[in-house]
Amino acid sequence: MTIVISGTKLAASRKETLKDAIIKAKEKYNRVPKLAVILVGNDTGSLSYVKGKEKAALEVGIEINTYHYMDDVTEKELEDKIISLNNDSSVDGILVQLPLPKHIKQDKIIDLVAPSKDVDGFHPYNVASLYLKHEGILPCTPKGVIAILDSKNIPIEGKRAVVVGRSNIVGMPLAKMLLDRNATVTICHSKTKNLAEITKEADILIAALGKPKFIKDYMIKEGATVIDVGVNRDLETNKLCGDVDFDNVSPHTSYITKVPGGVGPMTICCLLENTYIAYLNHFKK
Numbered sequence: 001m002t003i004v005i006s007g008t009k010l011a012a013s014r015k016e017t018l019k020d021a022i023i024k025a026k027e028k029y030n031r032v033p034k035l036a037v038i039l040v041g042n043d044t045g046s047l048s049y050v051k052g053k054e055k056a057a058l059e060v061g062i063e064i065n066t067y068h069y070m071d072d073v074t075e076k077e078l079e080d081k082i083i084s085l086n087n088d089s090s091v092d093g094i095l096v097q098l099p100l101p102k103h104i105k106q107d108k109i110i111d112l113v114a115p116s117k118d119v120d121g122f123h124p125y126n127v128a129s130l131y132l133k134h135e136g137i138l139p140c141t142p143k144g145v146i147a148i149l150d151s152k153n154i155p156i157e158g159k160r161a162v163v164v165g166r167s168n169i170v171g172m173p174l175a176k177m178l179l180d181r182n183a184t185v186t187i188c189h190s191k192t193k194n195l196a197e198i199t200k201e202a203d204i205l206i207a208a209l210g211k212p213k214f215i216k217d218y219m220i221k222e223g224a225t226v227i228d229v230g231v232n233r234d235l236e237t238n239k240l241c242g243d244v245d246f247d248n249v250s251p252h253t254s255y256i257t258k259v260p261g262g263v264g265p266m267t268i269c270c271l272l273e274n275t276y277i278a279y280l281n282h283f284k285k
């Protein structure tokens with residue numbers, strides 16, 4: 001029997017726990033966690049992602065301020081803003097909504113965020129911390145995927161995990177987290193030959209390639225766990241869909257996530273949890 005894991009439900013329950021923790025922490029520290037968001041331009045995807053983050057932050061009692069710049073903002077203006085947020089002791093987390101316009105060097109901006117406030121976990125310091133197993137802030141989407149697996153006690157240790165996609169924000173850190181949990185991990189990408197032969201060996205298959213309904217039943221081991229990270233538009237219906245052809249694949253799985261309602265809500269939830277961790281760390285100093 002296939003179990004569809006709801007990221008929406010899992011995120012809702014974790015957000016309740018976080019909300020309670022924030023109420024208690026406020027009594028102790030006299031203020032709530034604060035998140036600053038840098039948003040540039042009017043890309044509809046970015047606007048809607050930021051709106052979702054604002055709503056979720058307010059639900060759990062995190063104060064959130066969005067600094068919205070026009071497309072023609074200069075690199076210097078963004079740098080100045082980040083430096084001022086880094087120096088503002090009332091700000092716990094800083095999130096730069098990506099992508100930035102082409103004239104802005106994205107890496108330069110991300111590298112400027114103080115690692116202790118980098119709640120996306122994209123700063124080289126936090127990336128290195130993951131690879132060296134040092135304490136740091138973990139990136140939200142991979143952290144959300146691991147939380148989804150753990151929510152159903154899906155064994156990771158000793159299992160064959162295949163991650164399709166090797167981006168710095170999803171595929172690579174997720175592969176490292178699965179490796180740290182003692183899975184045997186294979187990372188696939190656009191140059192991988194005989195992809196289906198590899199994915200068919202996966203006890204845990206992660207699809208993070210950004211191709212609508214790309215993963216089909218013939219690529220799945222019977223009874224596998226399939227986690228769909230993709231967020232795409234279905235070319236026929238124009239509706240949101242994942243990288244996995246859900247209707248075709250799900251009958252062959254033990255556990256599977258759906259898009260929407262799977263990894264997406266957990267990414268936002270982990271962002272809020274990271275902001276809370278950054279806030280607590282702030283008072284430890």
Ligand code: NAP
Pocket residue numbers: 141164165166167168169170171188189190191192195208209210211229230231232263264265267268
């Ligand atoms: P990305 O930077 O475009 O990376 C895509 C990866 O997939 C690349 O490593 C690419 O290989 C690989 N790939 C592309 N076509 C492939 C193919 N035919 N076979 C095997 N591998 C292939 O994308 P991303 O930022 O990691 O995002 C991936 C997907 O997840 C997107 O749909 C994105 O919208 C979604 N996403 C969702 C969330 C969420 O919260 N749910 C968060 C982040 C991203 P090469 O390296 O060889 O080019």
